Amino acid sequence: MASVEQRAAGISSRDPVRSGVLAGICANTVWGFLPLLFYLVDDVDPFEVVAVRTACSLLVVGMIVVVSRRFGEVVTTLRNPRVTLGLLCSAVLLAINWLMYVYAVQSNQVLEGSFGYFINPMVSVGLGMVFLGERHSRSQTAALGLALVAIVVQAVGIGGVPVISLVLALSFGLYGFIRKIVQADATNGLAIETLLLTFPAVAYVGWSVAHAGLGPLGQPRDLLLLLATGPATATPLLLYAYSVRRLRLATVGMLQYVAPSIQFVLAITFFGEQINLVRLISFVLVWASLVIFTTDSFRQQRRLRG
Secondary structure, eight states, X not given: OOOHHHHXXXXXXXXXXXXXXXXXXXXXXXXXHHHHHHHHTTTSOHHHHHHHHHHHHHHHHHHHHHHTTOHHHHHHHHTOHHHHHHHHHHHHHHHHHHHHHHHHHHTTOHHHHHHHHHHHHHHHHHHHHHHSOOOOXXXXXXXXXXXXXXXXXXXXXXXXXXXXXXXXXXXXXXXXXXXXXXXXXXXXXXXXXXXXXXXXXXXXXXXXXXXXXXXXXXXXXXXXXXXXXXXXXXXXXHHHHHHHTTSOHHHHHHHTXXXXXXXXXXXXXXXXXXXXXXXXXHHHXXXXXXXXXXXXXXXXXXXXXX
């Protein structure tokens, strides 16, 4: 019987690369439009958004686990200390990433958030080279160097260190790296991650309600939108985890340009953010690095097939 994540990808596991690429594209498309949801709850404290998002994600993944009768697999995975520790680390990185991005949207810094996800592919490439022994051509290494130059230019453009961009890129890059090396599939891994995060999340919501009342949780509109963050979070994460287990980190990284491209357009058109010439140059540089890396990757694949 095919697993939930295999059915979600819509392609047989006999073609893992193709299904991994499709899953990665779908995940990044959803992430690209996610700022619109966070914008609608910009009056809610970022910590509360992340807390409710975590609990709702657990409900969604929990239902998938129950329906697919995989509860025993989750328990077995939890009994493996090494795997559980790895998933705890990835869960913490996920929480940091979520919190920083919600803050970026609510503080009208979607452009900087977008830049963070643009350089994230290069973080994935770097991690693959250093820790997994993934080898790349001179052109691909040059692309990585160009992305580093783009970060420096971005810092000049905003007049300081692009903290939001770096935190987003590093946290999600490391998250993808850990999910690749930890022996847990997409559904089981995400179930455990959200379970581990739900304890502090519920504690925070309880503390907040006790000290400040229901607040947005007592408003039907805000509550409904916060509840929607559950499926909006769990679905792309399941697809991403499915993808990262079947592809090289370099390939996973290249697919991740889809989300920030959508976010970049939204930042300029919907959110009305301004972009100066220096910052525009930084985006052009990172786009160029992605084009160079992707083009060279395709050339290598053609040589291998030929």
